[in-house]
Amino acid sequence: MNVQNSAIVAPAVAVSHTARRGTLLAFLGVLSFSGSFPATVFAMKGFDPWLVAIGRALVAGLVALVCLRAAGVPLLPPRHQWRPYALISLGVVFGFPVFSGLALSLGAGTAHSGVVIGLLPAATAAFAVLRAGERPRPMFWLACTAGAAAITAFTFTRAEGGGASWADLLLVAALLSAAIGYTEGGKLSRTTPGWQVISYALVISLPVTLPVTAVLAATTPVVWSFEAVAGFAYVGLISMFLGFIPWYAGLAQGGIARAGQTQLVQPLLTMVWAWVLLGERFGWVTVAAALAVLACVAVTQRART
Numbered sequence: 001m002n003v004q005n006s007a008i009v010a011p012a013v014a015v016s017h018t019a020r021r022g023t024l025l026a027f028l029g030v031l032s033f034s035g036s037f038p039a040t041v042f043a044m045k046g047f048d049p050w051l052v053a054i055g056r057a058l059v060a061g062l063v064a065l066v067c068l069r070a071a072g073v074p075l076l077p078p079r080h081q082w083r084p085y086a087l088i089s090l091g092v093v094f095g096f097p098v099f100s101g102l103a104l105s106l107g108a109g110t111a112h113s114g115v116v117i118g119l120l121p122a123a124t125a126a127f128a129v130l131r132a133g134e135r136p137r138p139m140f141w142l143a144c145t146a147g148a149a150a151i152t153a154f155t156f157t158r159a160e161g162g163g164a165s166w167a168d169l170l171l172v173a174a175l176l177s178a179a180i181g182y183t184e185g186g187k188l189s190r191t192t193p194g195w196q197v198i199s200y201a202l203v204i205s206l207p208v209t210l211p212v213t214a215v216l217a218a219t220t221p222v223v224w225s226f227e228a229v230a231g232f233a234y235v236g237l238i239s240m241f242l243g244f245i246p247w248y249a250g251l252a253q254g255g256i257a258r259a260g261q262t263q264l265v266q267p268l269l270t271m272v273w274a275w276v277l278l279g280e281r282f283g284w285v286t287v288a289a290a291l292a293v294l295a296c297v298a299v300t301q302r303a304r305t
Helices: 002-033 036-043 049-071 079-105 110-131 138-158 165-188 194-203 206-219 226-242 244-254 256-278 284-302
Strands: none
Touching: 002 226, 002 244, 002 256, 036 049, 036 079, 036 226, 036 256, 049 079, 049 194, 049 206, 049 226, 079 165, 079 194, 079 226, 110 138, 110 165, 110 256, 138 256, 138 284, 165 194, 165 244, 165 256, 194 226, 194 244, 226 244, 244 256
């Protein structure tokens, strides 16, 4: 009996350790993504919104191409995987940057745009069920819904004027785009290193990002400033490339639905960046929202899938 129990417990411990490591990696990705909205706002002080959205993908794609070459691996994914990589490209290389950037340019504001991030983990979990075959338990969905509701209420109370209708539609489109890209990337990262997954998605996008960026750079006004260049560099190198390396690895190891819930803390991290970079102050409501969201994340991480 003892031998049999040991044989059962050992794999369970290994799975638990892998899940915790996946959660940690996913959080590192979230930490990288949390500066995306402020950086985008900074970048748009000197560059056209379309140039920021497409140009960041070009910068990341060229870096990815160098990394693939240096690693000695094929520069393109296997042909039978082109469809999921195309979905990743449409979702996170084009969809989320373009839609969220345009929403910010229409005056949605960083706080209002946090609604996207607040609802993104729930959407990712739904796509994980539809596309990745995951089956979270009811307690997971309860905590996921509670966390999404908490962060949505928080961001709406902090939003100024409620945002424009077109901006809201763009934010919804950004939400759906990211959820699809995250799910497909998490699936591929089960068998392919996360850095290769995002690299392939960026490289297959180069035939579009390269000429479009060249045209935009030649036809739109550019105001060079430290803030604009720093913001553009952040979204190009970190938001579009480096952040995806631990993020996709975390989704693969911790489960797309489960590890994806760490993104519930992203709007609050974004608020911290706003405080550090812009000097914004927050009261007890922010603290209460942070504690509520962290509690929901803790429950989702303990709920088995």
